[in-house]
Amino acid sequence: MTYRAPVDAIRLSLETVGGLARDMADGRAGGLTxxxxxxxxxEAARFAEERLAPQNQRGDRQGCRLADGVVSTPxxxxxxxxxWAAAGWNGVDLxxxxxxxxxxxxxxxxTMEMWTSANMAFALGPVLTQGAADAxxxxxxxxxxxRYLPGLVSGDWTATMNLTEPQAxxxxxxxxxxxxRGPDGxxxxxxxxxxxxxxxxxLTEQIVHLVLARLxxxxxxxxxISLFLVPKLLPDGSLNTVRCNGLEHKLGIHxxxxxxxxxxxxxxxxxxxxxxxLACMFTMMNKARLFTGLQGVAIxxxxxxxxxxxxxTRRQGRAPGSAGQxxxxxxxxxxxxxxxxxxxxxxxxxxxxxxxxxRAMDLAHVGTDAAERSDADExxxxxxxxxxxxxxxxxxxxxxxxxxxxxxxxxxxxxxxxQHFRDARITPIYEGTNGIQAIDLVTRKVLRPNSVVAExxxxxxxxxxxxxxxxxLAEVGAPVIDAARALADATAWLRRNVNDHERLLGAATPYxxxxxxxxxxxxxxxxxxxxxxxxDLGAGDPxxxxxxxxxxxFARTFAVAAPSLAAMLRxxxxxxVEDLAA
Ligand SMILES: Cc1cc2nc3c(=O)[nH]c(=O)nc-3n(C[C@H](O)[C@H](O)[C@H](O)COP(=O)(O)OP(=O)(O)OC[C@H]3O[C@@H](n4cnc5c(N)ncnc54)[C@H](O)[C@@H]3O)c2cc1C
Numbered sequence: 352m353t354y355r356a357p358v359d360a361i362r363l364s365l366e367t368v369g370g371l372a373r374d375m376a377d378g379r380a381g382g383l384t385x386x387x388x389x390x391x392x393x394e395a396a397r398f399a400e401e402r403l404a405p406q407n408q409r410g411d412r413q414g415c416r417l418a419d420g421v422v423s424t425p426x427x428x429x430x431x432x433x434x435w436a437a438a439g440w441n442g443v444d445l446x447x448x449x450x451x452x453x454x455x456x457x458x459x460x461x462t463m464e465m466w467t468s469a470n471m472a473f474a475l476g477p478v479l480t481q482g483a484a485d486a487x488x489x490x491x492x493x494x495x496x497x498r499y500l501p502g503l504v505s506g507d508w509t510a511t512m513n514l515t516e517p518q519a520x521x522x523x524x525x526x527x528x529x530x531x532r533g534p535d536g537x538x539x540x541x542x543x544x545x546x547x548x549x550x551x552x553x554l555t556e557q558i559v560h561l562v563l564a565r566l567x568x569x570x571x572x573x574x575x576i577s578l579f580l581v582p583k584l585l586p587d588g589s590l591n592t593v594r595c596n597g598l599e600h601k602l603g604i605h606x607x608x609x610x611x612x613x614x615x616x617x618x619x620x621x622x623x624x625x626x627x628x629l630a631c632m633f634t635m636m637n638k639a640r641l642f643t644g645l646q647g648v649a650i651x652x653x654x655x656x657x658x659x660x661x662x663x664t665r666r667q668g669r670a671p672g673s674a675g676q677x678x679x680x681x682x683x684x685x686x687x688x689x690x691x692x693x694x695x696x697x698x699x700x701x702x703x704x705x706x707x708x709x710r711a712m713d714l715a716h717v718g719t720d721a722a723e724r725s726d727a728d729e730x731x732x733x734x735x736x737x738x739x740x741x742x743x744x745x746x747x748x749x750x751x752x753x754x755x756x757x758x759x760x761x762x763x764x765x766x767x768x769x770q771h772f773r774d775a776r777i778t779p780i781y782e783g784t785n786g787i788q789a790i791d792l793v794t795r796k797v798l799r800p801n802s803v804v805a806e807x808x809x810x811x812x813x814x815x816x817x818x819x820x821x822x823x824l825a826e827v828g829a830p831v832i833d834a835a836r837a838l839a840d841a842t843a844w845l846r847r848n849v850n851d852h853e854r855l856l857g858a859a860t861p862y863x864x865x866x867x868x869x870x871x872x873x874x875x876x877x878x879x880x881x882x883x884x885x886x887d888l889g890a891g892d893p894x895x896x897x898x899x900x901x902x903x904x905f906a907r908t909f910a911v912a913a914p915s916l917a918a919m920l921r922x923x924x925x926x927x928v929e930d931l932a933a
Contacts (some may be wrong), residue, residue: 550610647746741867
């Protein structure tokens with residue numbers, strides 16, 4: 352077995368910081384019962400372990416091919432995808448009205464973590480399909496919903512997100528793809544897009560493209576962008592004029608086709624209102640950002656498992672106190688154990704962040720009253736860029752440590768450790784680079800007029816530290832309280848500098864890193880308190896001991912850096928262009 356899904360750890364995190372235990376008991380989890388949850392997690396784990404994981408390395412080696420405009424995924428992938436979709440896995444949190452299971456987003460996050468750990472290049476496609484289904488459900492006309500949601504929710508069809516153009520990456524205001532109003536109510540879309548994930552493939556017949564384009568009379572910039580649904584196959588079954596004309600050669604996720612797309616007067620249908628396309632696309636992007644952060648968690652978990660196995664078998668040197676003549680296995684060396692402990696604690700921290708964000712997303716829909724829903728919506732908005740950026744950076748760090756534990760065998764391709772590092776590296780780039788996430792967090796979320804969510808969260812994180820102290824976990828509690836205080840101080844600093852854009856934007860990334868650190872430390876503390884309670888009631892599962900150990904390691908090793916990060920943020924002055932270019 353190359354991957355063993357950490358079902359117990361995922362479940363503990365879901366039930367504590369994800370709030371799922373309480374929501375299931377209160378009937379606020381789409382009818383989900385604890386037994387259902389067990390069944391879903393175990394079945395998802397089985398598919399991930401037995402079907403997806405064995406194809407990961409093979410897919411990386413073979414990659415995708417483009418011939419005569421037709422893209423082929425690695426051998427066996429169409430059958431693998433059909434088996435996955437036939438089991439209903441695409442619709443975990445999608446509406447029952449359209450054939451989904453209607454479960455909380457938290458359950459989709461849990462299953463998506465397993466698909467992604469097992470095979471990130473495979474799982475990327477469904478991330479986009481599910482996000483597109485959300486966007487169409489929320490903003491599409493009844494006709495579009497009837498036509499496209501059943502196929503997308505079942506996974507019989509896939510979807511794409513067509514934003515990027517050569518001159519328009521982070522700055523979507525510069526996009527040039529054109530849309531002309533047609534006499535038949537449809538629009539004609541023309542232009543080129545690049546870097547489109549699963550833009551063409553052989554997994555399904557139909558591919559539904561969600562495309563950002565500009566009408567002839569649109570205002571300039573982001574206020575003049577509209578969203579269109581452009582199917583590969585038109586309603587009468589004929590081919591639309593959309594074609595893949597190039598496939599990227601890239602560092603990782605080789606089995607995920609990254610396509611250049613040409614739209615040559617292709618028929619498209621408006622989603623939402625004209626010139627309001629970016630707002631509609633954000634429905635898709637927010638889910639995709641959560642899942643991109645989750646990719647960091649998933650790939651970190653896989654890298655940890657591989658490094659642990661290697662460290663248990665490779666022998667080098669003599670560890671302190673080792674008996675006998677034989678060299679020690681790597682795991683006996685304290686420095687290797689420190690690296691392994693860091694990998695595991697960082698992964699658990701990212702998972703807790705993703706579950707907390709998904710919980711806020713769920714409550715934004717099923718909260719008991721308008722006040723609870725609106726509060727949850729603001730929390731989700733605040734946590735989404737943090738999950739996207741903190742967890743994806745973490746995935747890169749953890750997969751890098753994984754290579755380090757393998758030594759030279761990590762740098763060569765044979766062991767598979769290098770693939771995780773290569774695959775993880777895209778996650779801080781796509782779905783809005785991590786720099787853009789930090790700017791979004793500071794300027795649109797924290798400094799949103801009248802918003803005090805950042806302060807509220809910092810206060811809650813301090814309370815989580817205090818609760819850990821009360822539960823007898825003082826070594827966890829004290830650093831968590833200090834980290835929460837550092838976050839509150841840094842937030843106050845942002846407010847004092849609200850008019851100094853140069854300093855504010857220069858401080859955005861350290862602020863996001865600090866927020867992620869303080870939040871993750873507090874959420875791990877909350878998980879540890881939950882674990883301690885279960886132990887006090889007599890439970891002896893190893894996952895409880897691990898959760899307490901991860902929280903303590905994270906607090907002592909990582910959370911203690913929070914006050915320094917806050918000092919760095921306050922003191923940092925970014926050099927001018929002249930200084931750098933001199
Ligand atoms: C494998 C892969 C798959 C992808 N899949 C898709 C997809 O399915 N659909 C799609 O539409 N796109 C996709 N993309 C594109 C991806 O979303 C973009 O690459 C990303 O948004 C960054 O744009 P860019 O590459 O043009 O970089 P740029 O925007 O040129 O950014 C370069 C650097 O400058 C920084 N920067 C840019 N603007 C600012 C600013 N205002 N302030 C501070 N810093 C700034 C960025 O943070 C970054 O570090 C994919 C890309 C890859 C490589």
